[in-house]
Amino acid sequence: MGGVEALRPPTLDELRRAASWLGGKAGEAWRAGNAALGRNHLRIGITGLSGAGKSVFTTALVHALHHGGAHPGAMPLLSGALGPRGWTATVERLEDLPPFPLARHVEGLTAEPPRWPEPTRALCGLRLRLARRHRPGDEVVLDIVDYPGEWLLDLELLQLDYAAWSAAALARLGAEGAPCREAVDAWLARARDAAPDARAAPGLVEAHGELLAACAAAGLRHLQPGRLVVPQAGAAEFAPAPLPAGMAGGALHAAMAARYARYREEVVEPFYRAHFARLDRQVVLFDAIGALAAGEAVFADAAGALEAALASFRYRRVPLLDRLRTRIDRVLVLATKADHVTTTQYLNLRQLVAGRFAGTRWAGAIDEEMLRFDVVAAVRATQDGWMRRDDAQRAAICGKLKHPGDVARMLVPSDVPPEPPAREAWPAGGFVYAEFAPPDLSGHAARPFPNVNLDKALDLLLGDWLR
Ligand SMILES: Nc1nc2c(ncn2[C@@H]2O[C@H](COP(=O)(O)OP(=O)(O)OP(=O)(O)O)[C@@H](O)[C@H]2O)c(=O)[nH]1
């Protein structure tokens, strides 16, 4: 593989590092060089499992780039890049994708009362054209693609044969403490009764889709096939369902294995070729707080899903995936909704997510330069405060609850553990976090939303291009 590696084109990060000897003018020269090569163009993927915060993050990020120039205080780390000598942004349509509904989301968030975006289930995107003020021709084009993390998880299927995938998928669904175990047993019993008739496959797959929906509603996230969880037109027709090893050799098992092969070839691979393989950078959003609140089994499952998603970026070490080689040179993993905890907990939250990944068998396979972790609240819905509790002053947060709507509360959320607690250390009452309604953003139609670390996230993602 070494020879092939040597021939691959340099990544954007490598080009940037190579240009650093140009000194103070490096950024400009680097961009000019890239533009001459037609490389002033970056495609950025924003993904995360359902509810991770993709729509809110994408909206807030684009809105901040769009309006940050007039309000440099709102994005302090990037006040130079967005200020009078910095960039202006224009939003355009992306030709090859349905449009990201930016205007609708901004309208909802800035309405009175404000609304979070409605759940989205499809691939969409937009183009941001950044032009340097007073420097005609110095331009960067950002294509931003928002896609379901559930589809990213399907990349795992390309590394496993049907039997190995079935065993892993069924082990997760039936893991100790996992919700829906009875439903899983019922589904397996139905599959065993149906054997050996291959004609039972479509009905079983449909029932498996219903089972996955119940598991998703109970909080599980590492669910496959991803297109049964977040549908893609035409994919359910040959999606597979996992079967136990004991059924191998029968006609039903063979029919499912054939569906599995077709699903990989006709759904998973084309998606990666058409979208994933064209990404230069990737943001992975992870609702670690929501997963902690849902309990030990759900947290373990969600963290496993994140690990599987990140494993798709270590493409250089996976010969099987080599034909799907991507050019992603930077992956930014963000724990979202940081405003659900007090500022005192941000360090722990970052460590929880970064540490969970550092402990995996993939960790050594990803270049440190490539992978970055942080915490973010794209829209800050709470304020910091103090509360007296158990005869002590405790850091607290204040905001309007999401359920029941419109009730303002001051509360002390659970401390965030710096690493996943061992089973016996998991708190008896669990981790308790509230969800919040958006704050009043009626004055923010043309100014960045209040946030936590959005400027830092943008800097980690694009600082080399923007400075
Ligand atoms: N307080 C707070 N809540 C947030 C933030 N971002 C997301 N949320 C909450 O998370 C929910 C889901 O956010 P979305 O941005 O819709 O998540 P998504 O990943 O696009 O979800 P799907 O479209 O369903 O896949 C929102 O309705 C909010 O309740 C944030 O920055 N702060």
Ligand SMILES: [Mg+2]
């Ligand atoms: Mg969405």
